Amino acid sequence: MVRIKERYLLVNIVYPPDATKISKARVPGLVAHHQPTVEKLTPQALVRAIRAEVSLLYGDYGAGALEGNLSVKYLSLATSTFILRCNRAHYQLLWSALTFMDRVPVKDGRPCIFRVVRVSGTIRKIEEVAVERARKLILAAKAEASAHPQSSLSTNILGTKEDAMLDVMDNAMSDEDMEDGS
Amino acid sequence: MLYDLNIAWSPATTTERLLQTLTTASSLGYATVALNHTLELPFPANPTTPFPSLPASSSSPDSKLPHVLHRATLPLADPAASNYRLPSLVGVYDLLAIRPLTEKAFQNACLTLDIPIISLDMAQHFPFYFRPKPCMAAVSRGVRFEICYSQALAADPRGRANFISNATNLIRATRGRGIILSSEAKNAFGLRAPADVVNLFNVWGLQSEKAMEGLRTIPRSVVVNEGMKRDGFRGVINIVQVVKKNPVEGDQTDDQSSATDQPGKRKNQKRKNGGEDAQPISKREAKKMKLAARAAASEKK
Structure with a gap:
């Protein structure tokens, strides 16, 4: 028997902070972008919202493609992270639907950005990446908070941006790095 | 980026x-x-x-x-x-x-x-x-x-x-x-x-x-x-960075490299020229020229 191939998507919810609020609260920018989700978001509500978005964008075809194989494997409100599982053939469809979503799917949800951080074929890798990212985020936030307010030492550890980006892309594009040595 | x-x-x-x-x-x-x-x-x-x-x-x-x-x-x-x-x-x-x-x-x-x-x-x-x-x-x-x-x-x-x-x-x-x-x-x-x-x-x-x-x-x-x-200058040339002058060492290495380079170059050129010349000139003419050159040399002596 051939097993069913799947894709796991690690998704981060990013909240662009209010500039006025930041300057009052003096929160490091990194922390402000990665706020916890304060709404009572449940996995069921999330799945329902994603299904609705997919069927809005892709109609019955999309709804059928994700029927029965879309599920939320993990949802952490504190870190605003969740892991989705879906069929390998249709993960791009799910991803693009997430790109089009613009607010937390509860009543009066805040506007936000759903950012897919990693796509993988096994949940173990995804889990490792999630743990790693959370740890780096904490370290970076600590560093930023303890840094002297005047110095721009913000060692943006999360912002090893190129790498994060490359990780997400499934295909090997390592030779791309050569060109942007500006 | x-x-x-x-x-x-x-x-x-x-x-x-x-x-x-x-x-x-x-x-x-x-x-x-x-x-x-x-x-x-x-x-x-x-x-x-x-x-x-x-x-x-x-x-x-x-x-x-x-x-x-x-x-x-x-x-x-x-x-x-x-x-x-x-x-x-x-x-x-x-x-x-x-x-x-x-x-x-x-x-x-x-x-x-x-x-x-x-x-x-x-x-x-x-x-x-x-x-x-x-x-x-x-x-x-x-x-x-x-x-x-x-x-x-x-x-x-x-x-x-x-x-x-x-x-x-x-x-x-x-x-x-x-x-x-x-x-x-x-x-x-x-x-x-x-x-x-x-x-x-x-x-x-x-x-x-x-x-x-x-x-x-x-x-x-x-x-x-x-x-x-x-x-940029006329939209074509832009000075990005100027290399600092490193007087002593740079000159020496330059000289050496040029010294080793030039004979080789000359040799090459010679060979090339010779090759090009030899083609149109027939054997007989080459012989003639050789003889003439030898005669000229002996006269000088």
């Missing part, structure tokens, strides 16, 4: 909102963004830069800002009325883009106009096709097409359908070459992470490598070219 060459800006945009957008762009991974000012048609006689001066990133450590460029977009309806005062605009903005509204303007922008970016409002219906010929001509001329994904995110279902139709048509016409992906985000929520954008355009038929190029190399080439045009 990731680029987003279009962040919508108008004089009504408040600085807080702009800062919010910029910090979000930075946290999503964009290293360089361009603030876009869409000009109205009677362009000002002597334009001045309208952008607010942003606080340097050193003064506000908790909000990291990307590198900011200034860009103007000119809506163009009628190519005949071509009093655009381009040279005066070039001095004020880092980048210029054009937004053709009619087919004639589009053709003109593709084929003749000296503006590096063609930006289209794709959420509306165009009464014309994107034909491969002018599009490819534009790409080979160095003009790039810009697709702004935020137009699709903000549009109603009809507008979204238009956007997808236009985008796929343009991708088909250019075969995915010379396309810049940017956001045209009016606020921070119109931005998306680069990987999301790449996936979105992959769904619409743009290969992911080309989409990555549209976020990295192509906008970079436009920015660098435009910078060169503005502060």
